[in-house]
Amino acid sequence: MIELRNVSKVYSNGTKGLDDIDLQIKEGEFVVIVGLSGAGKSTLLRSINRLHEISEGEITVNGNSISEAKGNELYRIRRDIGMIFQNFNLVRRSSVMRNVLSGRVGYHSTLKMILGLFSKQDKELAMNALNRVNIAEKAYIRADQLSGGQQQRVSIARALAQEAKVILADEPVASLDPITTKQVMDDLLRINQELNITMVVNLHSVDLARKYASRIIGLNKGKIVFDGKANEATEEVFATIYGNHELVAEQIGVAK
Numbered sequence: 001m002i003e004l005r006n007v008s009k010v011y012s013n014g015t016k017g018l019d020d021i022d023l024q025i026k027e028g029e030f031v032v033i034v035g036l037s038g039a040g041k042s043t044l045l046r047s048i049n050r051l052h053e054i055s056e057g058e059i060t061v062n063g064n065s066i067s068e069a070k071g072n073e074l075y076r077i078r079r080d081i082g083m084i085f086q087n088f089n090l091v092r093r094s095s096v097m098r099n100v101l102s103g104r105v106g107y108h109s110t111l112k113m114i115l116g117l118f119s120k121q122d123k124e125l126a127m128n129a130l131n132r133v134n135i136a137e138k139a140y141i142r143a144d145q146l147s148g149g150q151q152q153r154v155s156i157a158r159a160l161a162q163e164a165k166v167i168l169a170d171e172p173v174a175s176l177d178p179i180t181t182k183q184v185m186d187d188l189l190r191i192n193q194e195l196n197i198t199m200v201v202n203l204h205s206v207d208l209a210r211k212y213a214s215r216i217i218g219l220n221k222g223k224i225v226f227d228g229k230a231n232e233a234t235e236e237v238f239a240t241i242y243g244n245h246e247l248v249a250e251q252i253g254v255a256k
């Protein structure tokens, strides 16, 4: 479903974000990417839906080359890819419903969208999405009136309304408390299992990675240093991913 072949990304200042990545992610997987800050997790995720241009290699999504697509083709490929950010990326002054409906823009003409003309079907889709993350009663409240966890669930609902086939989540729980973290991670897992939506989630918590992932990928300096099942990710493996750094080991909760 997602394939990266010999992908490298060099930023204009010469920093290597990704270094010769080969990776295949199958439909329905729940992949968690772990690694130190600066390891290249965000660069990887943003390259997959082409928020970043890669310097070398090719990325395909469902067999279509997103790294080479142009114009309408790029939009069509992107329509299948939902994106979730640490800071939610909602239009804060708009209602929850409006935010979720914005997941539908890829399906309609620009003019319709400027005029805010969403169909009854769109509204039903949006409401179903809100129901799936248990927040339908907030539909007509302004997004900035919600707690962080609720806002993140709105952004998940937006990806569902988009009818995304894959969701890329960049540190989706980094700014949430432990209870809300669990709710949001549970939502992502449920959606993965019930709707077979492929998940690629960047996390810096090893515990969360172990708990939710079907597959863990470890990044270090833009390279894949581990790729295996969650139960194969032992403490030695995490030491490799995190560079055997005691302070880091302590922070991420790996006993040394």
Ligand SMILES: Nc1ncnc2c1ncn2[C@@H]1O[C@H](COP(=O)(O)OP(=O)(O)O)[C@@H](O)[C@H]1O
Residues within 6 Å of the ligand: 011, 012, 013, 015, 016, 017, 035, 036, 037, 038, 039, 040, 041, 042, 043, 044
């Ligand atoms: N816009 C940018 N310009 C230059 N270097 C960048 C930019 N974004 C990220 N980097 C660098 O690329 C590397 C990977 O960063 P990033 O993908 O953000 O890592 P992570 O998400 O794992 O913390 C780091 O060395 C970072 O400093």
Ligand SMILES: [Mg+2]
Residues within 6 Å of the ligand: 041, 042, 043
């Ligand atoms: Mg990052």
